[in-house]
Amino acid sequence: MKCTKSTKEKRNAAIRNGLIALAGMGAAFGSGALAQTPPVAPTGSAVPAFGVLVGRWARTEGPYVINISGVDENGKLDASYANPRPLPFHTAEVTRDGNALKLFFELRAAGYGGSTYTLKYDAASDSLRGVYDQVVVMQKFDVVFNRTK
Known part of the structure; x- marks a missing residue:
């Protein structure tokens, strides 16, 4: 054919x-x-910038306050603590954990002996939530810090 x-x-x-x-x-x-x-993350689930942490944060119980006045690109926080008198943090830093911001604070002033706050920023409630490990009395407490205006 x-x-x-x-x-x-x-x-x-x-x-x-x-x-x-x-x-x-x-x-x-x-x-x-x-x-x-990996799938592309939706834009609504992006990790907040470190700068969102700058502000005054008051714990829901007690006179405990964390003041964050700045944060550098490496996650080092310029922060102080008050209970109600001011105390310096030995360590104050933030890291990225997936889509979350994790904060770590260590207190070595008299009576604190290395007690720590391990917190996560909750964007929905604009709060810091986590655990306070009071090493002197060997107790852990669930804590919440809300931004004050």
């Missing part, structure tokens, strides 16, 4: 389209790199 030019062109186009489809399927299903690519 003699093929006309238009029949050859149709057959070549069909073969070419089939090869393109097979190549596309191989790229989609045969590549481990594509299968391991």
Whole structure:
């Protein structure tokens, strides 16, 4: 059977389209790199910038206050504590944990002996929530600090 030019062109186009489809399927299903690519996070779940932490935070019980006046790009906080008198933090830092901001504070002033606050910033309530580990009395407390205006 003699093929006309238009029949050859149709057959070549069909073969070419089939090869393109097979190549596309191989790229989609045969590549481990594509299968391991993490999903893109929605824009609403982005990690807040460190600067959102600047402010005065009062604990829901007691006269305890954390003042954060600044934070650098490495997560070092310029912060102080008051109970109700001012005390310096030995360590005050923030780190990123997934989509969360984790804060760590250590107090070494008299009567505190290395007690720590381990907190997370809760954007929905604009609060700091976590645990106060009072090492001197060997007790841990769930705590909440709310931003004051």
